Amino acid sequence: MKNLKIKREWGYYCVLYETANVKVKELVVDPGKSLSMQRHQYRNEYWHISEGVASVLTKIPTNPGSEDKIERNTLFLNHTISIPIGRWHQLSNQTDKPLKIVEIQYGVKCEEEDIERQ
Secondary structure (H helix, E strand, O other): OOOOOEEEOOEEEEEEEEOOOEEEEEEEEOOOOEOOOEEOOOEEEEEEEEEOOEEEEEEEOOOOOOOOEEEEEEEOOOOEEEEOOOOEEEEEOOOOOOEEEEEEEEEOOOOOOOOEEO
């Protein structure tokens, strides 16, 4: 169902638009909350910060047998980030104001079941 608020521990999301290979959502992350560290097998994600400040942690693969490189980014209003298929990532709101993100998912499957948590 489109535009229905789906509540989560970290806030809520609404699906704004959906086709077979694209889904657009608004995520609202409550102050001091974080989503799980996760990755997706079938989709990429593109995030646009529409309100607030986002803290994004990603794990960048290195040589086999080596530890992944941890990258931390702070994103402000109108900043964007692309999360490729298979990349571990975590979104956090470390401020005292709500964080709003427009998320565009694109790939073979844009389903909630395509989440592997760490």
